[in-house]
Amino acid sequence: xxxxxxxxxxxxxxxxxxxxxxxxxxxxxxxxxxxxxxxxxxxxxxxxxxxxxxxxxxxxxxxxxxxxxxxxxxxxxxxxxxxxxxxxxxxxxxxxxxxxxxxxxxxxxxxxxxxxxxxxxxxxxxxxxxxxxxxxxxxxxxxxxxxxxxxxxxxxxxxxxxxxxxxxxxxxxxxxxxxxxxxxxxxxxxxxxxxxxxxxxxxxxxxxxxxxxxxxxxxxxxxxxxxxxxxxxxxxxxxxxxx
Amino acid sequence: xxxxxxxxxxxxxxxxxxxxxxxxxxxxxxxxxxxxxxxxxxxxxxxxxxxxxxxxxxxxxxxxxxxxxxxxxxxxxxxxxxxxxxxxxxxxxxxxxxxxxxxxxxxxxxxxxxxxxxxxxxxxxxxxxxxxxxxxxxxxxxxxxxxxxxxxxxxxxxxxxxxxxxxxxxxxxxxxxxxxxxxxxxxxxxxxxxxxxxxxxxxxxxxxxxxxxxxxxxxxxxxxxx
Amino acid sequence: xxxxxxxxxxxxxxxxxxxxxxxxxxxxxxxxxxxxxxxxxxxxxxxxxxxxxxxxxxxxxxxxxxxxxxxxxxxxxxxxxxxxxxxxxxxxxxxxxxxxxxxxxxxxxxxxxxxxxxxxxxxxxxxxxxxxxxxxxxxxxxxxxxxxxxxxxxxxxxxxxxxxxxxxxxxxxxxxxxxxxxxxxxxxxxxxxxxxxxxxxxxxxxxxxxxxxxxxxxxxxxxxxxxxxxxxxxxxxxxxxxxxxxxxxxxxxxxxxxxxxxxxxxxxxxxxxxxxxxxxxxxxxxxxxxxxxxxxxxxxxxxxxxxxxxxxxxxxxxxxxxxxxxxxxxxxxxxxxxxxxxxxxxxxxxxxxxxxxxxxxxxxxxxxxxxxxxxxxxxxxxxxxxxxxxxxxxxxxxxxxx
Numbered sequence: 102x103x104x105x106x107x108x109x110x111x112x113x114x115x116x117x118x119x120x121x122x123x124x125x126x127x128x129x130x131x132x133x134x135x136x137x138x139x140x141x142x143x144x145x146x147x148x149x150x151x152x153x154x155x156x157x158x159x160x161x162x163x164x165x166x167x168x169x170x171x172x173x174x175x176x177x178x179x180x181x182x183x184x185x186x187x188x189x190x191x192x193x194x195x196x197x198x199x200x201x202x203x204x205x206x207x208x209x210x211x212x213x214x215x216x217x218x219x220x221x222x223x224x225x226x227x228x229x230x231x232x233x234x235x236x237x238x239x240x241x242x243x244x245x246x247x248x249x250x251x252x253x254x255x256x257x258x259x260x261x262x263x264x265x266x267x268x269x270x271x272x273x274x275x276x277x278x279x280x281x282x283x284x285x286x287x288x289x290x291x292x293x294x295x296x297x298x299x300x301x302x303x304x305x306x307x308x309x310x311x312x313x314x315x316x317x318x319x320x321x322x323x324x325x326x327x328x329x330x331x332x333x334x335x336x337x338x339x340x341x342x343x344x
Numbered sequence: 345x346x347x348x349x350x351x352x353x354x355x356x357x358x359x360x361x362x363x364x365x366x367x368x369x370x371x372x373x374x375x376x377x378x379x380x381x382x383x384x385x386x387x388x389x390x391x392x393x394x395x396x397x398x399x400x401x402x403x404x405x406x407x408x409x410x411x412x413x414x415x416x417x418x419x420x421x422x423x424x425x426x427x428x429x430x431x432x433x434x435x436x437x438x439x440x441x442x443x444x445x446x447x448x449x450x451x452x453x454x455x456x457x458x459x460x461x462x463x464x465x466x467x468x469x470x471x472x473x474x475x476x477x478x479x480x481x482x483x484x485x486x487x488x489x490x491x492x493x494x495x496x497x498x499x500x501x502x503x504x505x506x507x508x509x510x511x512x513x514x515x516x517x518x519x520x521x522x523x524x525x526x527x528x529x530x531x532x533x534x535x536x537x538x539x540x541x542x543x544x545x546x547x548x549x550x551x552x553x554x555x556x557x558x559x560x561x562x563x564x565x566x567x568x569x570x
Numbered sequence: 571x572x573x574x575x576x577x578x579x580x581x582x583x584x585x586x587x588x589x590x591x592x593x594x595x596x597x598x599x600x601x602x603x604x605x606x607x608x609x610x611x612x613x614x615x616x617x618x619x620x621x622x623x624x625x626x627x628x629x630x631x632x633x634x635x636x637x638x639x640x641x642x643x644x645x646x647x648x649x650x651x652x653x654x655x656x657x658x659x660x661x662x663x664x665x666x667x668x669x670x671x672x673x674x675x676x677x678x679x680x681x682x683x684x685x686x687x688x689x690x691x692x693x694x695x696x697x698x699x700x701x702x703x704x705x706x707x708x709x710x711x712x713x714x715x716x717x718x719x720x721x722x723x724x725x726x727x728x729x730x731x732x733x734x735x736x737x738x739x740x741x742x743x744x745x746x747x748x749x750x751x752x753x754x755x756x757x758x759x760x761x762x763x764x765x766x767x768x769x770x771x772x773x774x775x776x777x778x779x780x781x782x783x784x785x786x787x788x789x790x791x792x793x794x795x796x797x798x799x800x801x802x803x804x805x806x807x808x809x810x811x812x813x814x815x816x817x818x819x820x821x822x823x824x825x826x827x828x829x830x831x832x833x834x835x836x837x838x839x840x841x842x843x844x845x846x847x848x849x850x851x852x853x854x855x856x857x858x859x860x861x862x863x864x865x866x867x868x869x870x871x872x873x874x875x876x877x878x879x880x881x882x883x884x885x886x887x888x889x890x891x892x893x894x895x896x897x898x899x900x901x902x903x904x905x906x907x908x909x910x911x912x913x914x915x916x917x918x919x920x921x922x923x924x925x926x927x928x929x930x931x932x933x934x935x936x937x938x939x940x941x942x943x944x945x946x947x948x949x950x951x952x953x954x955x956x957x958x959x960x961x962x963x964x965x966x967x968x969x970x971x972x
Contacts, residue, residue: 256743282747400966427869442580
């Protein structure tokens with residue numbers, strides 16, 4: 102009888118807090134949704150002591166559409182990527198036709214980085230995939246954060262557990278930790294250098310660190326971001342990829 | 345008469361021209377002769393020897409050997425005639441380089457089909473030319489004079505009807521040349537072997553018993569010496 | 571005739587350098603034909619041996635629709651074995667089920683995409699006796715969190731027995747999982763792709779990592795006889811059965827092309843050898859024109875002169891051929907017992923094909939007779955024309971030639 106009572110209490114308190122977590126996740130999603138976005142960025146991939154730097158130009162619209170073109174290094178110049186809701190296409194100048202990235206290929210690291218295509222595509226679906234609890238309030242980089250533990254609702258979710266630290270002021274997840282089913286820490290993901298751009302708070306720097314493979318780090322640094330752009334419909338089409 | 349050239353003419357095509365080497369000559373050689381065909385180069389003496397030796401065929405006329413016209417014989421039969429009846433001594437010795445002195449001599453016997461007592465005959469022939477101690481040597485281990493002696497032994501061993509020697513001393517110094525001539529003369533006198541050779545050397549001509557002079561493909565003199 | 575042979579032999583010894591050089595071409599042609607033949611015969615055996623002993627058995631079952639290209643091992647396409655299938659398998663012969671799971675192996679700062687082979691401890695040994703495997707350390711058992719690494723993989727990552735590694739894999743449902751293991755063995759399995767990309771662990775342990783839900787990706791069965799019939803009785807249970815010969819069809823077909831290639835190469839070598847011999851004999855004929863004239867003057871028939879040159883070519887062909895036989899069959903016999911270790915070469919080209927890392931050549935008599943006959947025939951054929959040329963000279967001119 103006692104045990105049942107405890108269980109009930111736990112369940113009840115969980116539900117009570119879930120409302121808050123729901124709120125937080127909703128805010129995060131809203132924060133990541135743009136009418137339109139254009140940005141220039143750098144991706145620095147470090148592995149085995151070797152560093153590779155990529156420069157790209159990216160366009161985004163809503164949560165579902167994203168287009169990206171590689172500018173540097175020369176070897177990858179002209180490589181393009183297009184995301185439309187659940188679909189992802191790549192265009193390699195050497196292959197002429199755009200290729201759809203699907204199934205197991207989505208699990209590979211983007212350009213050898215620590216972010217998989219899947220990581221990029223899942224970022225805005227936490228509400229659907231996870232149940233959360235607010236575990237604590239902690240200070241990260243001088244900012245007051247909620248520490249939220251997310252547990253996957255289904256066994257098909259790639260990361261069964263995430264812990265995120267969300268800035269209480271601007272709802273930016275300043276830090277994330279991604280865990281394996283066994284509870285082993287797989288990756289950490291931090292966002293920083295938050296700046297106010299055209300009235301929006303935006304993290305200009307992201308760092309993804311592979312916690313299994315020592316010294317494997319990917320940094321994304323935004324050089325220029327603007328939200329007030331009129332993007333042609335064509336940008337998010339296969340035609341743009343081939344152009 | 346062992347051999348006889350009757351109206352023998354020999355021409356060679358040379359480009360568009362025809363060179364006349366022998367212009368219809370008649371000459372005969374008897375058994376036991378020691379005869380030289382003398383003349384400057386181009387006189388036709390070598391051609392005449394080649395025809396008598398059955399190394400070549402006349403353009404016209406007859407070559408009679410033992411009274412038989414060799415024109416009727418095929419290549420192989422002619423080869424048999426050479427193997428059995430004719431011995432050759434060449435200006436450049438022409439020994440087979442991979443064979444020893446004895447083997448060179450033996451080769452002649454084999455080709456003549458004379459298998460009986462081959463070993464003894466070879467030995468005797470080499471003893472006769474004074475090369476008893478050089479039987480196992482290869483030609484390149486012998487001096488020019490010695491090589492020509494082997495060639496003489498090779499020609500003699502099969503007891504041919506006639507030995508044809510084309511300028512046999514031309515490649516030897518005078519001392520060795522003399523010795524070779526002495527040897528040939530000695531064999532001629534001892535075994536009555538007919539020798540027919542060519543030269544343009546007056547010293548050699550002086551050793552012959554008959555000198556047939558040729559010039560421009562014709563016989564211009566035929567004298568018998570004492 | 572013996573005399574003629576003696577002269578021919580001595581003539582060959584006269585210019586030993588030239589004879590040796592020409593003979594070498596025949597020698598190598600013959601040796602390469604024999605070795606190549608033995609190798610190609612051996613490869614067929616090796617392909618089958620390698621596949622049989624490393625993953626296929628005599629009969630391999632994969633879930634319907636599961637790729638058999640050896641490149642992808644999607645766990646999502648794996649299936650459990652039905653009781654009916656198990657009963658059929660029991661009736662056919664010894665069998666074992668395996669589950670292949672794609673994973674990422676992390677050791678220190680290095681990481682590599684690999685395939686984990688989960689093996690059923692209870693039945694594995696009934697099918698795979700691991701003869702010809704080189705196992706350094708102790709093959710993992712389910713008592714501990716141990717793994718065995720393929721030898722090429724271990725070399726690439728500089729991993730040693732006792733090292734700690736992390737394996738990151740997806741569960742059958744798709745969640746990422748990762749666990750730490752100790753390398754208890756380094757395995758050379760005689761299958762280059764498995765050695766380069768393979769990690770072995772007991773199925774029970776793999777279940778913790780990949781939550782297999784009882785599925786298998788491979789079932790290997792031992793049925794040395796009537797394999798095709800057995801394959802038919804095992805189909806229709808959600809799995810597709812291939813006999814060892816079917817499984818290795820592509821590799822065997824490749825070998826057939828290799829066989830043709832060998833023929834072309836050897837043909838070319840012998841053609842070159844033939845040209846070389848013809849050249850040698852022609853040079854000899856021109857050099858020895860005076861000698862030929864002398865032989866003719868002494869009464870040797872044209873046929874015998876021509877025979878002399880044929881003997882020279884033929885004897886050289888025979889001896890060079892015999893030397894080639896000695897060299898070629900020596901190599902074949904050596905590699906028949908010692909094998910040719912291709913693992914490092916295969917690593918260099920990054921071969922992902924399931925080919926044997928050790929190639930054992932196969933000795934048989936036909937290649938020896940064929941090669942020797944070929945070598946001698948080429949040598950004689952190449953001598954015919956020069957011999958004709960030599961014997962057709964006019965003796966009167968030849969005796970005086972310089």
